[in-house]
Amino acid sequence: MRATVSALAVAAAIAAIPARTLSIGTLPPRLQDTGLYADWQSKTIASRNLPYSPQYPLWSDGAGKTRWLSIPRGKWIDASNPERWIFPVGTRLWKEFAFNGHRVETRFIERSAQGWLFATYQWNEDETDAPLAPEFGVARSAEIRPGVRHSIPSRTDCLACHAASDARVLGINTLQLSADRDPNAPHAEPVPEGGVSLQALVERGLLRGLPPRYLRVPPRIDARTPTARAALGYLNTNCGICHTSTGQLASLGFSLRYSLGLPVSASPAAVLTGVGRPSHFQVPGAKVRLAPGNPDASVLVARISSRNPVTQMPPLGTHLVDDDAVRLIRKWITDDLPAVQLAADKHTKETKR
Amino acid sequence: MIQRNWRGATRLLMPVMFGVTAIAFVSAADQTPSRPAAQKAGTGTPAAAALVKRGEYLVKNHGCTDCHTPQKMGANGPEPDQARYLSGHPADLKLPPPPKAEGPWIVSADASGTAWSGPWGISYTANLTPDPETGLGSWTEQQFIEALRTGRHQGRGRQILPPMPWQPFGTMTDADLKAVFAYLHSITPVKNKVPDPVIAEPGK
Numbered sequence: 001m002r003a004t005v006s007a008l009a010v011a012a013a014i015a016a017i018p019a020r021t022l023s024i025g026t027l028p029p030r031l032q033d034t035g036l037y038a039d040w041q042s043k044t045i046a047s048r049n050l051p052y053s054p055q056y057p058l059w060s061d062g063a064g065k066t067r068w069l070s071i072p073r074g075k076w077i078d079a080s081n082p083e084r085w086i087f088p089v090g091t092r093l094w095k096e097f098a099f100n101g102h103r104v105e106t107r108f109i110e111r112s113a114q115g116w117l118f119a120t121y122q123w124n125e126d127e128t129d130a131p132l133a134p135e136f137g138v139a140r141s142a143e144i145r146p147g148v149r150h151s152i153p154s155r156t157d158c159l160a161c162h163a164a165s166d167a168r169v170l171g172i173n174t175l176q177l178s179a180d181r182d183p184n185a186p187h188a189e190p191v192p193e194g195g196v197s198l199q200a201l202v203e204r205g206l207l208r209g210l211p212p213r214y215l216r217v218p219p220r221i222d223a224r225t226p227t228a229r230a231a232l233g234y235l236n237t238n239c240g241i242c243h244t245s246t247g248q249l250a251s252l253g254f255s256l257r258y259s260l261g262l263p264v265s266a267s268p269a270a271v272l273t274g275v276g277r278p279s280h281f282q283v284p285g286a287k288v289r290l291a292p293g294n295p296d297a298s299v300l301v302a303r304i305s306s307r308n309p310v311t312q313m314p315p316l317g318t319h320l321v322d323d324d325a326v327r328l329i330r331k332w333i334t335d336d337l338p339a340v341q342l343a344a345d346k347h348t349k350e351t352k353r
Numbered sequence: 354m355i356q357r358n359w360r361g362a363t364r365l366l367m368p369v370m371f372g373v374t375a376i377a378f379v380s381a382a383d384q385t386p387s388r389p390a391a392q393k394a395g396t397g398t399p400a401a402a403a404l405v406k407r408g409e410y411l412v413k414n415h416g417c418t419d420c421h422t423p424q425k426m427g428a429n430g431p432e433p434d435q436a437r438y439l440s441g442h443p444a445d446l447k448l449p450p451p452p453k454a455e456g457p458w459i460v461s462a463d464a465s466g467t468a469w470s471g472p473w474g475i476s477y478t479a480n481l482t483p484d485p486e487t488g489l490g491s492w493t494e495q496q497f498i499e500a501l502r503t504g505r506h507q508g509r510g511r512q513i514l515p516p517m518p519w520q521p522f523g524t525m526t527d528a529d530l531k532a533v534f535a536y537l538h539s540i541t542p543v544k545n546k547v548p549d550p551v552i553a554e555p556g557k
Contacts, residue, residue, distance in 0.1 A: 160509040
């Protein structure tokens with residue numbers, strides 16, 4: 001009976017996913033069947049699955065997150081375009097979420113021959129089983145803290161982020177796996193034992209085509225200050241998935257994606273499209289996306305500081321405000337953006353002469 | 354802490370909403386308002402005109418106007434305000450607080466049919482005209498399709514609230530949704546900034 005329900009859930013999920021992004025495939029009905037573990041009873045991870053940790057983690061209400069990547073034998077990631085890696089068919093990724101020391105869900109992505117598959121598996125209370133989660137997710141899952149419960153995403157919500165642009169894999173890229181990790185990144189995690197970096201992937205033959213300069217000098221966000229570096233990295237991960245200049249929301253004209261290779265003197269997209277730009281969504285006292293020197297007049301701050309479902313940003317995947325990030329972004333707007341604005345104004349005047 | 358998932362609420366309420374709509378707007382169903390799109394349909398290529406025509410057909414028989422065109426009182430009772438065709442809840446229509454939900458009666462609507470109150474709070478129907486500032490003018494076709502597939506604003510923003518029955522509409526084919534979008538972009542733009550929804554406080 002349970003297997004039947006799971007099979008129906010899979011069928012419904014695949015049917016509900018737009019053909020543009022996914023096509024017919026099969027999802028294992030249980031996490032145990034996805035190839036993550038060498039031994040389920042002891043929860044021993046299979047040796048071919050490589051742990052990794054992005055330097056700028058996505059905020060997930062403080063969840064403890066553990067991640068693994070698997071590339072099929074004889075295959076590799078094509079990083080010829082360092083901004084857009086191409087993962088081979090057979091690539092698998094897992095991300096385990098835990099709250100208060102207990103596993104809650106493990107998300108799973110596979111690039112099958114037919115397309116990308118997205119699923120999540122819900123752990124039972126004693127962590128002895130993890131079946132495929134329902135198509136519409138679980139609105140009130142494990143307790144994060146008194147009165148607040150985690151939400152397991154619906155199948156369409158997976159795509160809200162993972163189909164927002166060309167990138168289907170969001171936590172593994174040239175910047176995130178750089179060895180030059182940002183010590184000020186909010187909620188920065190230590191690299192797990194055996195965790196892979198760009199160099200490690202190249203040495204294993206799992207990453208090819210990456211321009212050599214990224215191995216000679218590990219990539220980083222070349223910002224004017226440590227605060228700006230961390231702020232741009234945070235926005236890149238938590239907002240720049242959807243807010244890009246090329247993805248599905250490009251028409252908004254608001255990009256928080258950080259492009260590699262920008263010199264320190266150049267203005268990143270977040271500044272170019274955010275500073276002084278009027279916001280379509282307005283809140284009392286704030287009319288522009290980013291107001292240099294005035295975080296309270298910046299709509300971006302109002303939105304990341306809210307968990308009202310209409311106002312909050314990101315709009316999904318979180319029920320708690322990331323207080324550390326709000327402090328960081330407020331400091332960036334207060335301390336860094338006025339100087340950026342002055343430099344931009346000066347440049348504009350010189351150009352006009 | 355506000356923590357909601359209104360997808361379930363919409364599914365729960367959908368039969369209710371369809372029922373309410375059918376009863377409340379039976380007189381409106383008899384109206385055959387003129388459509389600006391019919392005038393514009395012939396201006397493009399034959400394929401584009403056919404797409405708009407198909408979209409007009411779908412918009413009419415799927416009842417989009419029931420909620421997205423404000424009702425006004427006419428000689429024969431409520432009728433769609435054609436000057437505000439598909440422009441959503443009028444920004445200048447200020448309403449008192451909704452009645453308190455009692456017992457099994459959990460949903461109420463205002464006389465214009467564009468403001469709805471229920472356990473989720475208050476929602477106002479959207480401006481579907483191609484006005485670039487206040488309507489769908491700045492939306493892409495893909496954003497529109499994904500909004501109806503996912504129940505999220507522009508496909509990946511905030512949840513679309515009840516009573517918008519996005520779930521059945523989301524099962525329409527890409528071709529049909531493209532036609533609907535083409536039609537909505539062909540109608541007369543109306544500048545009308547619909548208020549943001551009001552989310553109910555827990556326990557209220």
